[in-house]
Amino acid sequence: MDANIPKDHPxxxxxxxxxxxKDAMRRGLVHETGLVAHGRGEAFDxxxxxxxxxxxxxxxxxxxxxxxxxxxxxxxxxxxxxxxAAASCVDLAKTTDAALEVNLFHRTEERVAKLVAEVQKVxxxxxxxxxxxxxxxxxxxxxxxxxxxxxxYGADTVLVPLEDxxxxxxxxxxxxxxxxxxxxxxxxxxxxxxxxxxxxxTRAVPLVAKAARELRGTPPDDLRLVVxxxxxxxxxGRVLHRIARRLDQLGDRSPxxxx
Amino acid sequence: MDANIPKDHPxxxxxxxxxxxKDAMRRGLVHETGLVAHGRGEAFDxxxxxxxxxxxxxxxxxxxxxxxxxxxxxxxxxxxxxxxAAASCVDLAKTTDAALEVNLFHRTEERVAKLVAEVQKVxxxxxxxxxxxxxxxxxxxxxxxxxxxxxxYGADTVLVPLEDxxxxxxxxxxxxxxxxxxxxxxxxxxxxxxxxxxxxxTRAVPLVAKAARELRGTPPDDLRLVVxxxxxxxxxGRVLHRIARRLDQLGDRSPxxxx
Numbered sequence: 001m002d003a004n005i006p007k008d009h010p011x012x013x014x015x016x017x018x019x020x021x022k023d024a025m026r027r028g029l030v031h032e033t034g035l036v037a038h039g040r041g042e043a044f045d046x047x048x049x050x051x052x053x054x055x056x057x058x059x060x061x062x063x064x065x066x067x068x069x070x071x072x073x074x075x076x077x078x079x080x081x082x083x084x085a086a087a088s089c090v091d092l093a094k095t096t097d098a099a100l101e102v103n104l105f106h107r108t109e110e111r112v113a114k115l116v117a118e119v120q121k122v123x124x125x126x127x128x129x130x131x132x133x134x135x136x137x138x139x140x141x142x143x144x145x146x147x148x149x150x151x152x153y154g155a156d157t158v159l160v161p162l163e164d165x166x167x168x169x170x171x172x173x174x175x176x177x178x179x180x181x182x183x184x185x186x187x188x189x190x191x192x193x194x195x196x197x198x199x200x201x202t203r204a205v206p207l208v209a210k211a212a213r214e215l216r217g218t219p220p221d222d223l224r225l226v227v228x229x230x231x232x233x234x235x236x237g238r239v240l241h242r243i244a245r246r247l248d249q250l251g252d253r254s255p256x257x258x259x
Numbered sequence: 260m261d262a263n264i265p266k267d268h269p270x271x272x273x274x275x276x277x278x279x280x281k282d283a284m285r286r287g288l289v290h291e292t293g294l295v296a297h298g299r300g301e302a303f304d305x306x307x308x309x310x311x312x313x314x315x316x317x318x319x320x321x322x323x324x325x326x327x328x329x330x331x332x333x334x335x336x337x338x339x340x341x342x343x344a345a346a347s348c349v350d351l352a353k354t355t356d357a358a359l360e361v362n363l364f365h366r367t368e369e370r371v372a373k374l375v376a377e378v379q380k381v382x383x384x385x386x387x388x389x390x391x392x393x394x395x396x397x398x399x400x401x402x403x404x405x406x407x408x409x410x411x412y413g414a415d416t417v418l419v420p421l422e423d424x425x426x427x428x429x430x431x432x433x434x435x436x437x438x439x440x441x442x443x444x445x446x447x448x449x450x451x452x453x454x455x456x457x458x459x460x461t462r463a464v465p466l467v468a469k470a471a472r473e474l475r476g477t478p479p480d481d482l483r484l485v486v487x488x489x490x491x492x493x494x495x496g497r498v499l500h501r502i503a504r505r506l507d508q509l510g511d512r513s514p515x516x517x518x
Contacts (some may be wrong), residue, residue: 022291032281032294039298040305043443184302186509240510244503250445251499 014042014050017084017202024083029114031106034080037162044183045200047243052207055239056199062230063159063179063195064096064211065223070157070177073098077130078105081161081201082115087122088205089161094126095212098159101151102130105164107143139170159208161201163189177227181205185239196232198239273301273309276343276461283342287373290365293339296421303442304459306502311466314498315458321489322418322438322454323355323470324482329416329436332357336389337364340420340460341374346381347464348420353385354471357418360410361389364423366402398429418467420460422448436486440464444498455491457498 021038024030067073075089075098082089082102093100100123102115112130119128133146135153144167147153158171161181165188171178172192180193181204190196197204215223280297283289326332334348334357341348341361352359359382361374371389378387392405394412403426406412417430420440424447430437431451439452440463449455456463474482 018292018295021295025291032284033277035291035294036277036280036298036301039295039300040302041298042295043299043302046299046443046445184305186305237510240506244506244510247499247503247506251496251503 011050014045017200018042021080021083024079027114028111029118030079030083031104031111033106034078034083038080041162041183041200044185044198044243047246048183048198048239049246050200052199052203053239053242055235055242056197056204057207059195059197059232059235060199060204060207061211061215062226063197063208064215065218065226066157066177066179066195067092067096067098067159067208068212068215068218069220069223069227070096070098070155072155073157073159074151074155075100075159076152076161076163077102077115077119077128078162079111079115082118085161085201085205086119088202088209090119090123090126092159092205092209092212094124095209095216099151099155100126100128101148102128103147103152105144105167107146137167137170137174139173140167145170160189160193161205165189165192168192179208185236185243190236191233194232195227195230196236198236270309273304276459277301280339280342283338287370288377289338289342290363290370292365293337297339300421300442300459303444303457303502306505307442307457307498308505309459311458311462312498312501314494314501315456315463316466318454318456318489318491318494319458319463319466320470320474321485322456322467323474324477324485325416325436325438325454326351326355326357326418326467327471327474327477328479328482328486329355329357329414331414332416332418333410333414334359334418335411335420335422336361336374336378336387337421338370338374341377344420344460344464345378347461347468349378349382349385351418351464351468351471353383354468354475358410358414359385359387360407361387362406362411364403364426366405396426396429396433398432399426404429419448419452420464424448424451427451438467444495444502449495450492453491454486454489455495457495 073096075093102112116128116131129148129151133148135147135149136145157177159179163180168189169192178193179195180189181197181201182190185198332355334352361371375387375390388407388410392407394406394408395404416436418438422439427448428451437452438454439448440456440460441449444457
């Protein structure tokens with residue numbers, strides 16, 4: 001990192017995260033548009049108060065229930081996710097017995113190889129798919145459709161942190177149960193998914209893993225009821241109203257952003 | 260550009276802008292953190308409906324009045340501004356008889372030189388300052404304090420599109436009248452400025468130039484009254500409430516983002 005971010009800066013965590021992503025881009029792990037996407041996320045996270053809101057806590061429980069009751073769960077990884085949350089994703093995959101697959105929107109073989117190697121550093125023996133795709137997600141053009149039968153393609157439930165809207169919708173059309181992590185409650189990904197955690201990825205992935213550990217002893221039929229009873233659109237609506245309340249308060253008192 | 264963005268894509272303009280910025284980064288005009296900052300702007304612009312809101316139209320009129328009545332106006336340029344709005348900034352500087360100065364947060368001599376050359380392509384003979392700084396903005400450490408006596412340092416009124424919060428506050432402490440263009444109504448820049456246009460830079464700069472042309476015949480005393488009567492905090496509050504209303508509506512109808 002080429003920046004010295006004071007530990008007492010009110011937005012220290014956010015600034016450190018940004019630096020990590022910038023370094024990951026210089027190392028060829030993250031695409032340029034990943035930095036733009038991260039900035040969009042920062043703005044929405046700022047509006048949430050840079051903390052996990054109650055709606056995300058609830059969604060994390062449902063996400064954990066969905067992964068635990070899946071026959072073949074899979075966690076999808078892209079550049080930003082690996083740069084920011086590789087170890088948490090490995091932990092989650094182990095806890096829920098899920099496959100791990102690197103899957104890129106701007107796919108190059110070189111970048112996939114770098115990302116697989118990066119995850120393997122912390123994978124503790126768990127296989128990381130993505131290098132040898134043998135299937136395509138129907139309805140998507142270009143290399144972003146490539147995936148693995150043992151991973152995304154064959155999965156019944158997928159966790160897609162920071163996913164592209166097109167691809168999220170295509171996974172839904174394949175009949176999969178889709179769990180998304182997306183800070184923008186209005187994005188197509190957030191809206192198309194079955195369970196959406198509107199939360200920052202470094203906070204959200206450990207939250208799902210924690211919920212999975214807590215729910216591991218629960219009878220599968222009870223977990224299925226949790227998933228079945230979930231109203232994702234209503235939860236997203238509550239997040240939007242929460243942000244609106246916050247903006248109204250800020251508009252009344254004309255605050256100064258410490259960042 | 261390496262992406263083919265369909266002309267009928269509902270967010271075509273936003274996607275083309277993002278590509279321009281990515282290309283500018285590859286050419287060394289834009290810093291990595293400029294891409295993150297652009298992403299933050301995209302999110303706020305999305306919340307505004309990707310259009311110029313009435314509050315920005317009003318602020319543009321006041322901004323034009325401030326520049327027209329200034330003794331020594333200056334328009335500050337950074338990487339993102341040059342990549343997206345160089346020609347509009349030149350047009351605005353000509354219309355208001357303002358100096359143009361390239362001024363970078365992450366300053367390197369190489370990047371300043373590239374940016375000055377880029378603006379000069381469209382400057383039509385207008386001088387672009389920034390290559391030979393001879394003064395420092397008080398209270399700022401590092402090279403981001405460097406500026407020119409004939410430009411930012413000596414100016415009584417400055418237009419800072421997409422400015423860093425620290426530097427905006429330092430310019431205020433120097434007693435300057437600061438006009439900012441910033442999509443985040445909560446940013447320190449937006450809050451510290453005397454006149455803030457909460458608008459996207461490629462829409463906002465031409466808007467100020469147009470207002471300046473319309474107001475050029477107005478007696479200076481009348482223009483000074485326009486500037487004096489402006490309540491920037493109240494205008495920012497109205498923008499926040501506008502965004503809140505929009506989020507409440509979206510939360511009620513659970514829409515799908517076309518992007």
